[in-house]
Amino acid sequence: MRSPAASNAARETIRTTRPETNHTDHDETVRSDHTDGERSNHTDGERSNHTDGERSDHAGRPETREPPVIEVSNLTKRYDEVVAVDDVSFSVEQGTILGVLGPNGAGKTTLLKAMLGLLVPTEGTVRVCGIDVHDDPERAYRRVGATLEGARNVYWRLTVRENLAFFGGLAGESARDPAVKARHDTLLDQLDLLDRGDDVVNELSRGMKQKVALACALARDVDVAFLDEPTLGLDVESSVDLRRELRRLADERGLTVVLTSHDMSVVEDLCDRVLVVNQGQVVADDGVTSLVELFRTSAVRIVVDGRLSATTEQAIRADYTVESWETDGDRTRALVALEEANDLPALSARFVEGGGRLVSVNTVEPDLTEAFLQLTGSESTTRGTR
Ligand SMILES: Nc1ncnc2c1ncn2[C@@H]1O[C@H](COP(=O)(O)OP(=O)(O)OP(=O)(O)O)[C@@H](O)[C@H]1O
Numbered sequence: 001m002r003s004p005a006a007s008n009a010a011r012e013t014i015r016t017t018r019p020e021t022n023h024t025d026h027d028e029t030v031r032s033d034h035t036d037g038e039r040s041n042h043t044d045g046e047r048s049n050h051t052d053g054e055r056s057d058h059a060g061r062p063e064t065r066e067p068p069v070i071e072v073s074n075l076t077k078r079y080d081e082v083v084a085v086d087d088v089s090f091s092v093e094q095g096t097i098l099g100v101l102g103p104n105g106a107g108k109t110t111l112l113k114a115m116l117g118l119l120v121p122t123e124g125t126v127r128v129c130g131i132d133v134h135d136d137p138e139r140a141y142r143r144v145g146a147t148l149e150g151a152r153n154v155y156w157r158l159t160v161r162e163n164l165a166f167f168g169g170l171a172g173e174s175a176r177d178p179a180v181k182a183r184h185d186t187l188l189d190q191l192d193l194l195d196r197g198d199d200v201v202n203e204l205s206r207g208m209k210q211k212v213a214l215a216c217a218l219a220r221d222v223d224v225a226f227l228d229e230p231t232l233g234l235d236v237e238s239s240v241d242l243r244r245e246l247r248r249l250a251d252e253r254g255l256t257v258v259l260t261s262h263d264m265s266v267v268e269d270l271c272d273r274v275l276v277v278n279q280g281q282v283v284a285d286d287g288v289t290s291l292v293e294l295f296r297t298s299a300v301r302i303v304v305d306g307r308l309s310a311t312t313e314q315a316i317r318a319d320y321t322v323e324s325w326e327t328d329g330d331r332t333r334a335l336v337a338l339e340e341a342n343d344l345p346a347l348s349a350r351f352v353e354g355g356g357r358l359v360s361v362n363t364v365e366p367d368l369t370e371a372f373l374q375l376t377g378s379e380s381t382t383r384g385t386r
Pocket of ligand 1: 105
């Protein structure tokens with residue numbers, strides 16, 4: 001329905017409205033469509049001190065805006081001829097849940113691994129909480145938790161609590177420390193795992209294992225969680241629970257989350273902001289609502305009874321963008337793009353004039369899947385009706 005030119009124009013719009021990362025001008029990097037103001041008002045005062053020394057002023061004096069928790073600058077990762085990440089720059093404010101989307105091979109995992117300091121970039125830098133993850137990986141590691149391969153990171157022969165103790169121990173924390181134990185208890189409680197704490201992970205359901213993996217990523221009092229496909233394989237209920245928990249951690253503790261997911265509903269429900277990656281480059285960086293708005297041309301699904309002639313079909317196709325046209329006996333189902341809702345009566349009239357009897361007319365709104373497909377150059381074949 002939208003011409004490649006329209007998609008390109010949209011792509012250009014997204015790239016040009018998003019300022020390049022400017023680490024000295026935070027106003028530039030703060031986006032109006034996010035609730036940054038609300039998010040910076042966290043209940044855990046310690047959390048706002050995430051930049052190793054640069055902290056907010058709790059004594060009532062005017063505060064300066066804090067630097068972003070994550071700053072990626074001109075990051076490039078090449079594997080011989082393949083440019084997996086191509087000159088990517090962006091920054092993330094505290095308490096944001098950022099979704100990284102992209103088709104297979106787009107560079108999402110490479111980007112995440114480079115942000116975690118697990119890959120040496122060909123060029124560019126990543127700073128987490130003000131720490132360069134490649135110059136000082138150990139110090140950076142203390143501030144981040146990650147699940148890169150779901151529950152496979154977790155030790156299945158250990159109990160849930162032993163896993164938490166192990167992952168906390170990697171950063172020198174002792175589970176015997178009452179403060180650490182209290183944190184683990186709170187985490188288990190929040191994830192509804194408190195009564196399973198002494199169970200061997202192997203005996204838990206898949207969804208529970210996934211939650212244990214998340215608990216391990218957060219076992220230390222981290223500022224940032226990198227989660228690769230956190231809801232993969234979860235049933236609907238567990239997926240909803242996990243999303244709720246991540247939202248709560250972001251809102252109440254100021255946890256910053258970077259996640260990848262192929263599940264658009266997860267991203268649409270959960271993320272404040274979406275980075276769409278394609279061929280190693282960021283092709284869009286915006287709020288979910290803004291991205292969907294960008295492709296807000298509606299379509300209408302019309303069902304009519306009565307045989308429509310080939311001439312009628314051709315005439316409608318000549319005047320409108322027909323996304324699909326299916327005839328099944330006497331029934332025709334057509335999906336037609338409309339630039340203006342006002343065009344609907346005229347379009348319906350064309351079907352009636354052609355001998356059809358209207359059965360139903362439904363407006364179909366675009367969603368994140370549609371925006372994603374447009375941005376990555378794929379074409380949508382179906383639209384969901386809302
Ligand atoms: N170790 C490696 N050596 C060579 N090429 C690699 C390596 N890792 C990734 N690549 C290539 O880099 C590109 C990006 O891969 P990456 O795994 O980051 O994509 P992705 O977006 O995570 O994909 P998927 O959604 O399929 O997991 C791909 O072309 C991939 O083949």
